[in-house]
Amino acid sequence: MIHDLDVTQLVGALRRREVSALEAAQHFLARIEAQSDLGAFLATDPEATLAQARAADARLAAGDTAPLLGVPIAHKDIFVTRDFPTTAGSRMLAGYRSPFDATVVDRLAQAGMVTLGKLNCDEFAMGSSNENSAFGPVKNPWDRARVPGGSSGGSAAAVAARLAPAVTGTDTGGSIRQPASFCGITGIKPTYGRASRYGMIAYASSLDQAGPMARSAQDCALLLSSLCGPDPDRDSTSLEVPTEDFSRALNDDLTGLRIGVPREFFGEGLAADVRAAIDAALAQYQKLGATLVDITLPRTELSIPVYYVIAPAEASSNLSRFDGVKFGHRAKHYTDLLDMYKKTRAEGFGEEVKRRIMTGTYVLSHGYYDAYYLQAQKIRRMIADDFRQAFTQCDVIAGPVAPSVAWALGDKADDPVASYLADIYTLPASLAGLPGMSVPCGFGAGGMPVGLQLIGNYFGEARLLNAAHRFQQATDFHLRKPEGV
Numbered sequence: 120m121i122h123d124l125d126v127t128q129l130v131g132a133l134r135r136r137e138v139s140a141l142e143a144a145q146h147f148l149a150r151i152e153a154q155s156d157l158g159a160f161l162a163t164d165p166e167a168t169l170a171q172a173r174a175a176d177a178r179l180a181a182g183d184t185a186p187l188l189g190v191p192i193a194h195k196d197i198f199v200t201r202d203f204p205t206t207a208g209s210r211m212l213a214g215y216r217s218p219f220d221a222t223v224v225d226r227l228a229q230a231g232m233v234t235l236g237k238l239n240c241d242e243f244a245m246g247s248s249n250e251n252s253a254f255g256p257v258k259n260p261w262d263r264a265r266v267p268g269g270s271s272g273g274s275a276a277a278v279a280a281r282l283a284p285a286v287t288g289t290d291t292g293g294s295i296r297q298p299a300s301f302c303g304i305t306g307i308k309p310t311y312g313r314a315s316r317y318g319m320i321a322y323a324s325s326l327d328q329a330g331p332m333a334r335s336a337q338d339c340a341l342l343l344s345s346l347c348g349p350d351p352d353r354d355s356t357s358l359e360v361p362t363e364d365f366s367r368a369l370n371d372d373l374t375g376l377r378i379g380v381p382r383e384f385f386g387e388g389l390a391a392d393v394r395a396a397i398d399a400a401l402a403q404y405q406k407l408g409a410t411l412v413d414i415t416l417p418r419t420e421l422s423i424p425v426y427y428v429i430a431p432a433e434a435s436s437n438l439s440r441f442d443g444v445k446f447g448h449r450a451k452h453y454t455d456l457l458d459m460y461k462k463t464r465a466e467g468f469g470e471e472v473k474r475r476i477m478t479g480t481y482v483l484s485h486g487y488y489d490a491y492y493l494q495a496q497k498i499r500r501m502i503a504d505d506f507r508q509a510f511t512q513c514d515v516i517a518g519p520v521a522p523s524v525a526w527a528l529g530d531k532a533d534d535p536v537a538s539y540l541a542d543i544y545t546l547p548a549s550l551a552g553l554p555g556m557s558v559p560c561g562f563g564a565g566g567m568p569v570g571l572q573l574i575g576n577y578f579g580e581a582r583l584l585n586a587a588h589r590f591q592q593a594t595d596f597h598l599r600k601p602e603g604v
C-alpha cells in the first residue's frame with residue numbers, strides 16, 4: 120500500500136514510475152477523509168492538491184531531478200499558504216487566506232513536494248497537548264483517549280496514522296520533539312536560524328524554528344536538506360550558512376561517539392516506564408560503540424520559569440498585530456476603535472493565548488521588566504553557557520523528551536502549570552538555540568511510545584541524524600504502528 124512507504128521509498132517508487140504523484144496524493148486524501156475523526160487536519164482542498172500532483176507528474180515525466188518530487192506532505196497550520204486557509208489553530212484567523220507561501224512551504228514545493236493540507240495545532244503554537252486549538256483536539260492514534268502532544272499535535276498524529284508520509288512542525292519549546300515522542304515518530308528541530316521564519320506565524324521569535332517530522336531519521340535528513348537555507352531578504356535571523364546535505368553522514372560509524380547524559384534529566388519527575396526505555400536506548404548506543412559521559416546541565420529546572428517569561432513576553436508583542444484591522448476576525452458590534460480592539464481580541468483569542476499575553480505584558484511592563492524579563496534573559500545566557508561547557512566533554516547529549524508518555528485527553532487541560540512543567544527536558548535546547556530531535560526508543564505505560572531526545576551542538580544536525588539513523592538500523596521502534604493503521 121502506498122501509505123506503507125516512507126519518504127525515501129516513495130521517492131524511489133515515484134522515480135521508477137511505479138506510482139504516480141497523482142495516485143499518491145489521491146491515496147492519502149482518501150485516508151485523510153476516512154479518518155477525519157482523528158482531528159489531525161484543519162483544511163484540505165483536493166482540487167489544489169491534485170493540481171500540484173499533476174504538475175509533479177509532468178516534472179517527473181520531463182526528467183526533473185528535484186529531490187522530493189511528487190512526495191506528499193502536509194503543513195502545520197502555523198505556516199501561511201496560498202492554496203489553503205491558515206488559522207494557526209485560532210478563531211482569530213478563521214477564514215484567513217495568505218497571499219503568499221511561507222519560505223519553508225515554498226522550499227519544499229521547489230523540492231517537488233505536493234501539499235495535502237493543513238494540520239491542527241495548539242492556538243498560535245502555545246501548548247503541549249493540542250487541546251488549545253480553537254478547532255478541537257487531536258486524538259493520539261495509539262490511543263484515541265490520549266493527547267498526541269503539542270503544539271504540533273496534528274502533524275505527529277498524521278504521520279503516526281499514515282495520513283501523510285511527512286509533515287512540517289514548529290518548535291519553540293519542544294513542539295516538534297514532544298509530539299513526535301508521544302506519537303512514536305521521528306522529528307528534528309534544527310539550530311535556531313537554519314530554517315527561515317518567513318511566513319511562520321510568530322509565537323516567540325527568538326525561539327521559533329521549523330523542522331520536519333516523519334517516520335525515520337533518514338527521511339528527516341532528506342526533508343531537512345530542502346527545508347533549511349538562508350533567507351536574508353525575508354528573515355533577518357536566518358543564518359548565512361549554505362544549504363547542506365544532512366544525509367551525508369547517516370551511516371558513519373558511532374565508535375568513539377561521546378554521548379553526554381545530563382543527570383538533571385533523570386530526576387524525580389521522570390516516570391519509571393520512560394526511564395526504563397531511555398536506559399535501554401543508552402545501552403543500545405553502547406553496543407553501537409558509543410561511550411556514555413555523565414554531564415551536568417545545572418540550570419535545567421530554571422529553564423521552565425525562564426521560558427515561561429521570555430516566550431509570553433515575545434508573544435505579547437507578536438500577537439499585538441491581531442487587532443481586527445488588517446486581517447482575521449473583527450468584532451461585529453463595537454462603539455469606537457478601542458472598543459473594537461478589545462472585543463475583537465476578547466472574542467478571537469482562546470484562554471491560554473490570553474493568559475500568555477497578560478503574563479508577557481506584565482513581565483515587560485515598567486517596574487517588572489528588570490525583575491522578570493531581564494533576569495530571565497541573563498539566566499537564558501547561563502543555560503547556553505552550561506551547554507557550551509557540556510559539549511567540551513561530549514559530542515551529543517541524550518535523555519528523555521518528556522517526563523511521561525502521552526497523558527489522557529483532559530488530564531492537564533485545567534492546569535496550565537502542570538503542562539508547563541512537562542516541558543522541562545525540551546526547553547533547555549530551545550533557550551540555547553541548539554538542534555534537538557526525538558527518536559522512537561520504546562513503549563511505556565498503556566503501550567504508548569517513548570521518544571529519546573538527542574541534542575546536538577550548533578550546526579550538529581548531520582551528527583544527530585547519524586546517531587539517530589544508526590539507532591534505527593539496530594532497532595525497529597520507528598517501524599511499529601498503531602493497531603489498525
Ligand code: GLN
Nearest residue numbers: 244245246291292293294
Ligand atoms: N509547550 C510549549 C509552550 O506551550 C512549547 C510550544 C512550542 O514549542 N510551540 O509554549
